[in-house]
Amino acid sequence: MARSRCRRCSNALSACICQWISPIDNQTRVIILQHPDEQKKPLGTAKIVALSLQNCVLKVGADFTQDEDINRWVALKDPQVKILYPSESAVELQYWDSQTSAIESTIKPSTSLKKEARTLIVLDGTWRNTREILNLNPALKRLPAVRLLPESPSIYRIRKAPFKSSLSTVEAVTQALKTLEPSTEVESMMLCFRSMIDYQISRMGEAVYKKNYQSQ
Numbered sequence: 001m002a003r004s005r006c007r008r009c010s011n012a013l014s015a016c017i018c019q020w021i022s023p024i025d026n027q028t029r030v031i032i033l034q035h036p037d038e039q040k041k042p043l044g045t046a047k048i049v050a051l052s053l054q055n056c057v058l059k060v061g062a063d064f065t066q067d068e069d070i071n072r073w074v075a076l077k078d079p080q081v082k083i084l085y086p087s088e089s090a091v092e093l094q095y096w097d098s099q100t101s102a103i104e105s106t107i108k109p110s111t112s113l114k115k116e117a118r119t120l121i122v123l124d125g126t127w128r129n130t131r132e133i134l135n136l137n138p139a140l141k142r143l144p145a146v147r148l149l150p151e152s153p154s155i156y157r158i159r160k161a162p163f164k165s166s167l168s169t170v171e172a173v174t175q176a177l178k179t180l181e182p183s184t185e186v187e188s189m190m191l192c193f194r195s196m197i198d199y200q201i202s203r204m205g206e207a208v209y210k211k212n213y214q215s216q
Contacts, residue, residue, distance in 0.1 A: 017195075020188075021052055024054060026053050028177060028181060029055050029118065031056075031069070032056065035123075035124065036061065048193055049170050063137065070140065074139045081144075082096065082121070082143060082144045084176060085146075086148075092146070093148055093179050093180070120176060120180070150171075154168060158197055170193050174187070174189050
């Protein structure tokens with residue numbers, strides 16, 4: 001018999017995260033491109049971001065070559081649209097405005113540029129998943145990239161990460177918005193994240209948690 005699920009977060013009712021969600025009125029538009037593999041994982045954190053942020057769009061897929069928004073942004077070369085990804089050309093997120101000014105200076109005066117709202121594209125998935133998305137979508141590689149310098153190690157205690165500097169999607173977006181919008185209160189996303197982790201550890205039991213995760 002299938003377990004009942006929450007219609008909002010799609011988790012099993014026993015693991016529903018909606019009780020910890022608080023709306024956040026963010027100014028920076030956040031676009032999450034979620035790999036299909038990640039959508040299947042019950043402990044993914046993109047749903048926390050999507051449910052919390054009032055200005056957020058979650059798109060599931062690997063091939064976005066037909067996505068009208070992405071193609072328009074690339075065609076317009078809008079400097080206010082950037083992808084959060086640690087590529088070799090990426091600059092630190094705190095230099096968003098200086099990078100934007102540098103890009104604008106390369107645009108010919110006669111170019112008709114309809115500016116978008118400040119938009120941050122975030123890839124959601126494992127490193128292998130995100131590389132697949134980039135390889136399938138050359139247009140994404142043409143967008144200016146920004147990167148984070150993690151303020152502290154990830155607290156995602158119930159999921160193994162390939163690198164010590166790896167952050168979950170909710171941690172990355174929270175840190176990004178703290179940088180871009182210091183006056184916007186975004187800490188509720190982390191409170192939800194911590195509550196979800198604590199709940200999952202309580203469900204698996206301390207012994208299982210210590211055996212499988214605490215030795216990381």
